[in-house]
Amino acid sequence: MKNIILVGFMGTGKSEVGRCLASTLDMTFVDTDTLIEQKTGTKIPELFKDRGEAEFRAIEKEVVCSLSDVKGHVIATGGGAVIDPDNLTLLKSVGVVVHLRANPEVILERTGGNVGARPMLAGDNALARIRELQAVRAGFYNQANYEVDTSVQKVQDVAQEILTLVQDKIRTIRVDLSTDGYDIVIGRSTLDQVGPMMRGFKLTDQALVITNPGVRSLYGDVVETSLRGAGFEPAMIEVPDGEAQKSLEWASRLYDAMLDHRMDRQSPVIALGGGVIGDLTGFVAATYMRGIPFIQVPTSLLAQVDASVGGKVAVDHPQGKNLIGAFYQPKLVLISLNALNSLSDRELRAGMAEVIKYGMIADGNLFEYIDQHLPLILNRDAEALAHIVARSCEIKADVVAEDEREQGRRAILNFGHTMGHAIETYTGLLHGEAVAIGMVYAARIAERMKILNSAYVEQLIRLIERTDLPTHYDGLDIETIMATMRHDKKTVGGRLRFILPNRIGDVELRDDVPEEEIRAVMRDA
16 A cells, blocks of 8 residues: 655644554554654754754655655654655655644644643744644645544544545546646545645635535535635535526626625635536636636536536527637546436436547547446446546546647547537437437438448447437427537538547548538438
8 A cells, every 4th residue: 555644733643643544554654753863862852952943854854755765654744844845745756645634722732832842832822833833834734635634533533534535546637738737636535625625726715616406415515614624715606407507697696706705816616516517617717807716526427527627618698508608727626426426317327428429539448348337337336437437537638638729639529519519409408418419410420421330330329329318309400400500619610510430439520511411310310
């Protein structure tokens, strides 16, 4: 197992918790303060008194560097060890860093304000000194991978919470942009870490969480508690369910809420919910005060694999989806796979349309994985869900990094969406259901144009059918759908643009699709 490094202020329980963790995991426990005393033959208070803080920190740095090659250790660091950026970088490179925090009053009680044993508390007012040092060090502590509050928990409970965090198979995927790059953090249970993870950015305390009633009832409390524990002052706004709320009217209401909450240009806004919440929140974040920090916490499969990643934010217009929007990247995408357990079967299956899309456009192996593991996926097997979510995010991250503003390759992400958006607008189907139909129709067009083998079309149709998604829609008004597609933002110079597959795992952009072929596919379906 990776090393576990405990950082935090004095009196937060690093040594006791570290010994408990090491015993539970059968790992080796080391305390950097103890190593310093062994190295110098001098107790820490005497070392501070005789040599001063600067020399103490130099010795401490040597001790931290000596741990660069250890494995299977639980390491408790001194309270100030991480204020040296080199120490922090090294510690994060050799293991998982957990910040133990406690309230100043609790720390004072635990340390007894003992200046003799705790030279950093020297002064007339130990409590004020604790608060002062915590504020100075907060920016360093906040760079830890995780944070656990030890103020009221027993040592064994803190150790168990840390075990739960580090044993959650956290996956981090970087969206590597020239500017404004960000991480997608994927784990089974990550919602209680949103506050600590946000503290790694330069944010002011006023925060707004935008969600819907159902999601708030499930996850609102844990997110709000996490934010408050990290020092934020969150307000929570509920937006009713449904695509109809992705509107300028609701954007205006959210601007009012931001002003009422006294949010400034460094105040974060958090999207907690599905794709509608993410798009609406992102649009508001991009336009309020010309842009404020934006965190995506997607809770639906569709949002986790698609809507939350890539920086496309928008509201709808009566004549088409997403016609009013911007490219605006989040600071962080935080994915909790456990949130998928609360989805209805219909919502989960609708999200699978986007996962199938990724297999079709870029990864035949992913398509094959879905085909072979579909029963596990639909039964919400944790490992299967982790695989398809992570791989989908990897594909989208790679495409977005290559073409952030859809000037070229990023267009492949629209496979199934040209017709899908039009079908969604006029049928009331879920986005993923309409995209599933759009993918089949696009494949049929490619088949008619002799660029896709019929066997591949049938493979796609069979997988969509097994996922219990629609492959056609009876009774479409063909001319209405054609008119709607002409208003689509993907249309250039009046010419409809389609992403058409050549085979599973490879697609191309075409703007030479005869309109009669499009009509014929809809008539035949």
